[in-house]
Amino acid sequence: MHINKQRLSVFALGGVNEIGKNMYVIQFEDDIIVIDCGSKFPDESLLGIDLIIPDISYLLENKDNVRALIITHGHEDHIGGVAYILRQLNMPIYATRLTLGLIEGKLKEAGLLADATLVEINSDSRIELGSITSTFFRTNHSIPDCLGIAFHTPEGTVVHTGDFKFDLTPVNEQYPDIHKMAEIGMNGVLALLSESTNAERPGFTPSERIVGEHIEEAFSKAKQKVFISTFASNVHRLQQVVDAAVLTNRKLALLGRSMVNVVRIASELGYLHIPEGMLVEANEISRMAPDRIAILCTGSQGEPMAALSRLASSTYRQAEIAAGDTVIISASPIPGNERNVARIVDNLFQLGAKVIYGSGSVTGMHVSGHASQEELKLMLTLMKPKYFIPIHGEFRMLHQHSLLAESVGVESDNIFIINIGDVVDIENQVASQNRKVAAGNTLVDGWGVGDVGNIVLRDRKHLSEDGILVMVVTLSKTDGKIISGPDIISRGFVYVRESEALIDEANRIVKDTINQLQAQNINQWSSLKINVKAVLGRYLYEHTGRRPVILPIIMEI
Amino acid sequence: MHINKQRLSVFALGGVNEIGKNMYVIQFEDDIIVIDCGSKFPDESLLGIDLIIPDISYLLENKDNVRALIITHGHEDHIGGVAYILRQLNMPIYATRLTLGLIEGKLKEAGLLADATLVEINSDSRIELGSITSTFFRTNHSIPDCLGIAFHTPEGTVVHTGDFKFDLTPVNEQYPDIHKMAEIGMNGVLALLSESTNAERPGFTPSERIVGEHIEEAFSKAKQKVFISTFASNVHRLQQVVDAAVLTNRKLALLGRSMVNVVRIASELGYLHIPEGMLVEANEISRMAPDRIAILCTGSQGEPMAALSRLASSTYRQAEIAAGDTVIISASPIPGNERNVARIVDNLFQLGAKVIYGSGSVTGMHVSGHASQEELKLMLTLMKPKYFIPIHGEFRMLHQHSLLAESVGVESDNIFIINIGDVVDIENQVASQNRKVAAGNTLVDGWGVGDVGNIVLRDRKHLSEDGILVMVVTLSKTDGKIISGPDIISRGFVYVRESEALIDEANRIVKDTINQLQAQNINQWSSLKINVKAVLGRYLYEHTGRRPVILPIIMEI
Structure with missing residues (x-):
């Protein structure tokens, strides 16, 4: 697809009308910059699929023009596709130190690290790539080292916020660059892309710091072991757990691969400060006085194989929860995970644990990493963009975000709620949306990237509901008579015996x-x-009410 | 299993440690009374299963002693198993008028009505069945005509609350029988079984009446069509919708089979009052002035085939949602349904509708039908039971309910958190729990009741993840040489082309x-x-990362 000269284009290959799998593109003339490269987990309708990543056909068709992949922060929905997509298109990657640290791990595992170009940036960086100059501003979120990006082009400036909130009392004293944002706004923003995750939520998201106070209180009250589960990537939360353990004179053990991994990377890179001698190995837990140990573990979303789930079902080899222990779930269930988390809470209560669970606003044990309505209005007010494109969210969130933009003065006609593939073109300072590029989901199943499509999924769905019945018969080539069979074999249909x-x-x-x-x-x-097939299908439906996949195999010899 | 003489036993065949599929049993000597006979929908792990009903092996083994099935109210989780279980065990059914009306429909469809014994009761009824005398008290819930039950036995009185809340300003003026409850409590309650659905929720559940005020307000403000979706069985809610339509001078159309069905039954039996000439057919909607019509529809839980979902995707033949129409979702998503509801809200916004959605406590468009903590304490205080068995809920709810019971003075040792099948025996006024009866899930798939077990489900799961590969080969009986094949056919594995x-x-x-x-x-x-199988499995895994079901079929001729 050819892009006209002097046209600034903005579009998404993932991350609008859905959560996760973020990928945005800014293009001016022949210069393409890609922002984020996320993955997401499939919902239950995509049977057997392991992961969803963006369809990058457009980038492959224009690979000579792709100048960079800039990553806003190190969450899976922003970096999870890198190891798959770099194999097809080896773009140079720009990201902050912690984000690069997390990406390196993925590339190493995939054997792609040696060939990757990784460039460390920070909020003071300035990157000139063809006609586009990128500058950055620091934001707060539930992982350190997040950036918003300002793309300065001959047509004007486009701002991409990344994920953000305004935490004015941040844990690591990395304050948001409000003055820089104000300056960008003063100099004129042609288009703002701002995240919409919490656009349905009124008010101002509380500071991460209040969680630390509640953790410390719970640690102080606990008379035995304390288990606390949270997202491993929430390094500020981890720091607050470390601080609470120090204050209450407890050692700390780490359970779960990603927890051990993130703590190592974040400590090495200086984002997490753990006093020497404080960490103990998992197998030492049982030998310690229960009021001298805290355990930080994965599994806050109820993931069945993660540490918390295994602790709750007493199948974690190295540690166990005793009656009277305290268990804190320092997270809110992401929609779809409620039942898994609830099952774990049930099991924990059955073990006799004191469980602190439920919405963060009730327990104080969790705050969101995303801007609520007043913060979104603050960002819009600081940037005062001519055009506004709400991003990161399902349609109702984008819709609510557009109402917020209108409420602070953005012209209703200047707001574009786009779907993936919809291109917003800006020429002579006038934006329009009337063309599309290829965009969609690429499904990862096993080693296969993109080889499972609708036919295979439809078959899996059918197989999952009523199973399969294979009928084999051998006929004579000469007279067509049955030589052997018919034999019927079924799986997942009825219990044959x-x-x-x-x-x-x-x-x-x-x-x-x-x-x-x-x-x-x-x-x-x-x-x-x-x-x-027809006769057999009718007979089986009449007698069972089920419609298995029927596979007639006729052999002729 | 033999039950000793002079022993009062209480147990559950469904409805503790889970939501839905309720069935409780009270037994004194040789007199067995069954309470409720519910069904529930399977979660996504039970592939292809249509419905779950209780395992009634115990009742079948003791069928000569089963005196009655008493139903507390007409929700599916209390009546949904009747049409399946009556086929195996034809117990006489006792229920209130509306509840019977709903059951009759099910029995008729199943061809069981002619042989069923249905006895209408009300809160003043008194039923003597062998040694057990049952009396009743009226409660409030999200369906009219609900009863709590007091079972008077020689050993003492056992109370089963059914589902309830205390609505002191009920819509239909069916006030809760508080004085009767107090009297039962005064006379002494040996054991209380009380529902636990909202035991995690602090406070007092608001009255249904406040929803009516919000509906009326939204109807008044709407300048075009108003669509409102709720549970068809919530007849009080339906009445409030009717009232709001009358007040705002709108006619009313009904969309969805269960809505039409319940409105007919509830109107005929006098539970719903719709002024003559007010109902219009669905196909008249488009011919009416948009501000003169309201539409009451099914699908508030996001059910993909229900009216609201089809309206949202513009595939409902007889009616359509225009930009500017108002859509009210008068319900809270049941855990597990959040994503389906969210998808509908997305679609409705895309149609340009004004959507009133989200938690009832925010919109005022929904209140729970279940007692919150203060009401549960009120019930416990009124009944002041010696023994307490929390029912209807997952373990954490039962646990929270037991803490509430302790807080109002029930001895901690006198509280039994049971699982299905666990029997609480009371002899000489002393309760103990140390035996079990058979209990579990009976799975319904198509016409099959109980014929799908773990092996079939495990196969379906395996098939759903990586599909199936059938390998057929014909060998010679005489020398074992390959005569035909091998041929490989797959479904749901890879796209063969x-x-x-x-x-x-x-x-x-x-x-x-x-x-x-x-x-x-x-x-x-x-x-x-x-x-x-082994060689093929290894090869396929190495090349695809997938492990399909492999079905080798060897024919010999």
């Missing part, structure tokens, strides 16, 4: 059908198959 | 394996199968 009569009768029906067709001189392989 | 090389290579490997085995004189059918 209790359904012998059903299967026997099905066999008989197939035999009769074939013989009848032969008698009518209907010998074509395809006619036989279609007829057998 | 793009994977020809993979399948060809798999064919070659199978052929080589069989030939090698033959050369070693390994001819047994089972050895061949096991070897082919």
